[in-house]
Amino acid sequence: MDATGQGLVRFDAAGQIEPGLAERWTVLDGGGSYIFRLREAYWQDGTRVTAEQVVQLLRRRLSPRSDNPLSPFLTAIDEIVIMTPQVIEIRLSRPRPDLLKLFAQPELTLIRPAPAWGSGPLRMAKAGAAPLLRPAFDPGRADPDDQRELEPEQDVRLIGERASLAILRFAMRRSDYVAGGSFADWPLLATVDLPRTAVRIDPAAGLFGLAVVRREGFLADAGNRLALSEAIDRAQLVAAIAPTWEAADRILPDTLDSAAPPQVPSWSLLTLEQRRAAAQARVAAWPEQVRLRIALPRGSGATLLYGSLAASFASVGVVLDRVAPTEEADLRLIDVVAPYDSARWYLATACAPCAEPATQALEAARTAPDQASRGAAIAAADVEMNADGAFIPLARPLRWSLVATRLAAWQPNARAWHPLNRLRPDAN
Known part of the structure; x- marks a missing residue:
């Protein structure tokens, strides 16, 4: 969800806030009001993202009846309103200066039903048990023509499997990245011969x-x-x-x-x-x-x-x-x-x-x-x-990854979160 969709904001490679659907924002009243200006963005089916759609999806994700595990920590949100076709405001009943970090969580990614799906940064090129993802078209980039000429290494194939298989696949150089490692799987790393710099540990809080x-x-x-x-x-x-x-x-x-x-x-x-x-x-x-x-x-x-x-x-x-x-x-x-x-x-x-x-x-x-x-x-x-x-x-939580040398943009961070479009130095 985080790869193929985004919320108003998202995490970058270092776990810091970067723009998502919102190109910029203003925090007023000490965290009592957040005003977001939406950028030009498109769903996977090519239709334009509108403020009305964003507000509708946000209300659904923030509803106490949703399955969103972050809902108990978002009860200060009073209302979400459309100010202009490009601007929305989130009004709070109580100031929350730390709200942006919650809005950057994958649980607040905005996804529509197929065929619209999400707005990027990657798009679903082929669904299935091991989906194939490719960079989504970004109208905000200065070189739109170059975006239509994708290199094979820009593709991302996602494979969900047991830790033992994922580690073995990486050791055999059949994958570039293993994410989601925890204390439960850590001892398995000692059973295979891995490159010295492959094992990375996050300072997870x-x-x-x-x-x-x-x-x-x-x-x-x-x-x-x-x-x-x-x-x-x-x-x-x-x-x-x-x-x-x-x-x-x-x-x-x-x-x-x-x-x-x-x-x-x-x-x-x-x-x-x-x-x-x-x-x-x-x-x-x-x-x-x-x-x-x-x-x-x-x-x-x-x-x-x-x-x-x-x-x-x-x-x-x-x-x-x-x-x-x-x-x-x-x-x-x-x-x-x-x-x-x-x-x-x-x-x-x-x-x-x-x-x-x-x-x-x-x-x-x-x-x-x-x-x-x-x-x-x-x-x-x-x-x-x-x-x-x-x-x-x-x-502290133990979180580890296996990272190939060419994914040089990977950075350890307290959120232990690594967007797939922020792993390669030349990624956008």
Whole structure:
């Protein structure tokens, strides 16, 4: 969707905002109003993109009834109106200076039903299980005639397959790029001979940890939930999967838009032995054997993660059973890259579920009338989440790609997002 369509704005190779359907924009009232001037653009069937179509598609994508996972973070949008045939305005009930990063997400790509499809930057030349994409005609370029003479290397063939097959295909030089790598597939890279510079890692920002999804029995007590977090040897955990992987012991990576620095767990200054002794005492006081189920994805990396967590929990007397992601569980892995730099996103995503005081503070942050009160509410939510033990942070998300030498425009970024039209130095 991101390759064949675009929203008002999109991400460039470095994960920064660049024009999409909007050629320029103005932010007014401290983020309370966004005015976009649309550029000349065409759907795949050759018809002109109109402001009326853009507004209609945006309203549909932003509807609470849509399947858009970003909808809960876009509730401040009050209305979308057409000002002129080339200008639209998005009016907000509450200021949101960070809205553009959300609008650049692939989930807000504007696609019409066939045969119109999207507006580029690539177009569907051949559909199917492995679609063929080609550069779309761009009337804004100075050399429109040259655009009709496409070289074979400008074609993009998309193949969706298991990580093991994708890695092998790249090693055999039958592909130039492997995207979407995570911790679950990382150990597979050691099984093949790859060029030294092929493996690329993004400094991805987001959440990687365990949500306490069943608050019953041993997990009904916040002190017990915190004890589980205390027991984990995070240094050993990340080293077992990827030596350069960065561990985490708190939900927020930085202050971001909170009014206070991230909450640090009370046990952070204790040694691992001291932490485990305290956790073991709580487990020993429980009247029966503590046995928990953890939902993890498939993959060798997930198996290593399970082994490390099971060993940490066993050290304090807790038995950990692994189940599939679709099965009932007590703990469930959250592994997601942050779509934008908001502390509220981190806390709301980690709250799955969390205690009522944390939920109320997050709702206060969502409905805050200004940035100062929003930051204060976010800071309060961070305090409540830290005390509640609803989420067990483990590390930053691990995102990797395999990149051929000729895709020299690939750049690592915190969004771990790499548009297909921004991989080659001569791409447009």
